[in-house]
Amino acid sequence: MAEAAYTVASDSETSREEKSSCTFPETTIGIDIGTSQCRVAIWNGSQVEILKNSRNQKMMSSYVTFKDGTPSGELSNQLSADHDMLSGAAIFNMKRLIGRVDTDPVVHSSKSLPFLVQTLDIGVRPFIAALVGNFWRSTTPEEVLAIFLVELREMAEIQLKRPIKNVVLTLPVSFSRFQLTRIERACAMAGLHILKLMPEPTAVALLYTLYAKQSGFQSTDRNVLIFNMGAGYCDVAVSVTAEEAPRGISEIIALTGSAIGGEDLLQNMMRHLLPNAENLLTSHGVDEIKSKGLLRVATQNAIHSLSSQNSVQIDVDLGNGMKICKVVDREEFEEVNRAVFDECASLIIQCLHDAKVKPEDLNDVVLVGGCSYIPKIKNLVMNVCKKEELYEGMNPLEAAVSGAALQGYVASGVHDPFESVDVLSIQVTPLSVGIRADGNNFVPIIPRNTTIPAQREMLFTTSHDNQAEALVIVYEGDGEKLEENHLLGYFKIEGLPPAPKGVPQVRVMMDIDASNVLRVLAAVLMPGSHVPINPVLDVRMPTVDDGHGWCAEALHRAYGATQDLVSVKRI
Template sequence: MEKRGDDYLPAAIGIDLGTTYSCVAAWKYDRIEIIPNNQGNRTTPSCVAFIDEARLIGDGAKNQATMNPVNTIFDAKRLIGRTFSDSKVQDDMKSWPFKVIEGPADTPKIVVSYKGKTKKFLAEEISSMILGKMKETAESYLGKVVKDAVITIPAYFNNSQRQATKDAGAIAGLNIISMINEPTAAAIAYGLEPFKSTKEKKKNVLVFDLGGGTFDVSILTILKGGRFEVKAVAGDTHLGGEDFDNRMVDHCVGEFKRKWGKDLIPNKKALGRLRCACEKAKRILSCDTQTSIELDCLHEGIDFSMKFSRAKFEELNMDYFDRCMKTLETCLSDAKMEISWVSDVILVGGSTRIPKIQSMLQKLFYWKELYKSLNPDEAVAYGAAVLGAKLSGISSDQRCRDLVLLDVTPLSLGVETQGERFDVVIPRNTQIPMKKSKIYVTCADNQTFEDIKVYQGERARSKDNHLLGMLKVSGIPPAPKGVAKLDVCFEIDANGILTVTIQILSTGKTTKLRITNENGRLSKEEIEKMIKDADKYKHEDEEYNKKVSAFNALEDCIYNMKKKIKNMAYSVRLNEMERVIADTIKWIENHQDASLDKVHAMKEYLESICMREF
């Protein structure tokens, strides 16, 4: 395509795929635009619902969640890249209204009812639906097809979670040109501002990212000229606003049982209504010191009413807040950075609006003023779009073109050695991309093969860490113990995804570990099948929307005809027209499942009878 301006060239969009809300941004008119969805909202609920007639994504799904809890899916980000047996998945299942079962290779599968059939989805598929919605939102705004995207991920995501997110992007029809850690993306948004002083050559910034389901802390050094160096990251991929909501829900459930002697847990609709009310109350408590939760006929005709104070909210969640601060201190320690060296503390994620979080941060940083100029809901998508513009090569902004990003790996990577010990090859907070090798020897006489297990984590015992994959190295020449040598090479790309290559030094034979196919991750064939399924669902959604539009057009036609005959002079055909209108209204009531052609035919028939008089 000939270059005539930025709008004529394809640009990579930036997508913040959040646990509770997602956001998309793009470079347009030489600046970043946060793109509103079809409801006019700048963030979209990360929610997918299945109803009898269609699939809903975003606001539509969230709006009907209380009436259809078992078929409304949220928190897919808390499942992605995890195993069904993961203790955190098992804990979450207790609070989710939808059903999760064990699939092949210990993968969690979400079960819903859709068009009278039972459907099972992987978290990657649900996430791909949300990404597809963000893609459509961007395409509608930009007026062109979007293929390339930069997707953000929690800094503390392990390799499986990163790869699973990349798979979700592929299923959504996106070419993921880069994945960037969420706090790093926020730091890019912050770092676009010019340095306040011409003498200032660098800034140390701490990004405190507390969202709906994940928590990250990153410490970066931003050098004048657009170089971003990540010094350390720390976090918890299972801590955020959803957990605060759960504590409030549990407290209310306990109060209901104490007062009325009845258990709310089996009533999924009641729990869904209560969860929505608690989330709303949590938001209010960030502004006011007290609110109330009022729900009519919550359970068995009983109305529920209780006052909720900010102090009670803080008491219920204080252990979570303390965990955040301890994680922050770990990050400072890993970066070997004093508190006084930090220029700015940047708040990212909706949960950073909680006053107690802000006061604890200010106290830790000697009452330093927190940096709040960035919108905490949009900063991550903003930074991702900046990187997308740079990688697409379309921006004329010098700050964008000069951007250099040096990230780190969040968790240590290594292999299992004798005695189930975890031997680290690449320590956590090592700058990436990175390639590093280590030599290992056989541990038995005449050993001809070796099973290599690759782990990610910080524990001394291998099985206490996350198993990324295993491969069998065969063809080792028989030799005494400790003679045969294996060169184990770990290579991490810019997206933090790992490839392990093992070479038998005496023969030169190599074996490569394909992490993507281990632990139930998706194969190329599975991804291709899911892409076809996604196209099928998209086609079904389009057909449903056409039918809804046709029914709306028919009802508009009825309204217009009734309005016209009300004011018309006497006609011998008036009774016939009124009868046809009444018959059409009755037909609509009894034929909601009618085909698109039949709806069009009814409208044409109505017009043919009524329009003769006009």
């Protein structure tokens, strides 16, 4: 039996297949790791319970302070977060940095943070460090996140009085599969076991479905748009909520997302308040760190104030003779951030378009996330969706974590005798996956917004006569250009028999299973044969590691176009 498929395993620590094959009747917590704030919740059988830290707070700042070489996550209040931020010892915004290489614009915009983010712009992981005493102590977003998750786990264990292992995490729509592996790694480091990773707005959609079910479905299908904007990311989902008695269904139709959020509003505003801020923002002397920490806190407070009042007085001494004394009104804030707001609107338009749903067909519009309090955001969501009012039934800051807790309860297989929470979330792929072909182009094989599990196959052929090898380079994303997409991995098909170009059939199949694991299979057939010439390659993606940014370039330098593939139907 020569045709046995072989598997090239990726470097992910834990096999999600193993995870899904066994059921855990244990408690599963939901975690919403926000860019700036974080929440943990469980479903207690009848409702969501948001867990509190030792200071009786439901909302924890997502940051870790490094002291004397021993980092500790601080599930603390905003005041001490502000203080640690001024010293350069605290690392935060992990969610913006995780799984990104140093050519990524999001990493570049993080250089103005009080801790150190250095880039070499060659496609490796950025250098990130916290100031401890007089030393820059290097770390990674995974490490910081793991430390933070350990704190969260301990907090949950103390409160629930039992060991906690299983989690459902909510994540941004725009996260690549490579970024998901970094999240998995952080969870593994923290001793947590991921039952499911959910795009944030889909967790909100699931919660909406439960509420609709509990209040009795008014119509068979309800179209609902979820807009979720936090400090780091903005996500949109269109979901159809329906009842298939006794089960409530949330069927995701379309997802869009982008790495824009409150952090961008904050940075734009800081630059606006201090026109020559660039020097200050990019230097990391002790005084500069303090100055920009002060600027950051003052700006953040001003933005918060502008959500409830029309203008705000900013009065802050940044030291070194720099003072800001200025009145800022809402209009000014909106003008400074026009590009961000425009992008928010275009994400909604895109999502409605992808879902083939007109604004008039929307039954409800749900606005959640930290930025949902900003009047401009509220207005633009209502405008684009042509709604006079928004759905009022949920807490904007707790919706995502509640959905995660609910999914955790459902996924952990706890038997629910009354079927009160019998809900199902049908998910789609947030990004297209495909390969490089037809020259330097991205050819999607599973397009975005395909319902998962999914399986698609496409036919390719060689680009040169007597081509003996072909490179299958797998990308994820929706960028027009190949470079705009995320490289997930690559492998080579060897031993192509001599033949004119265009003759060998290279079949590439992509498979996303119930646990969202992506596998890429490649087989070569010569015309007239139905037996692949070599064993079929079966590769679990992603296979790349942290240095992957330069892989694509290095591959190109080494091989040029000699091992290219051409998609068959496009010619």
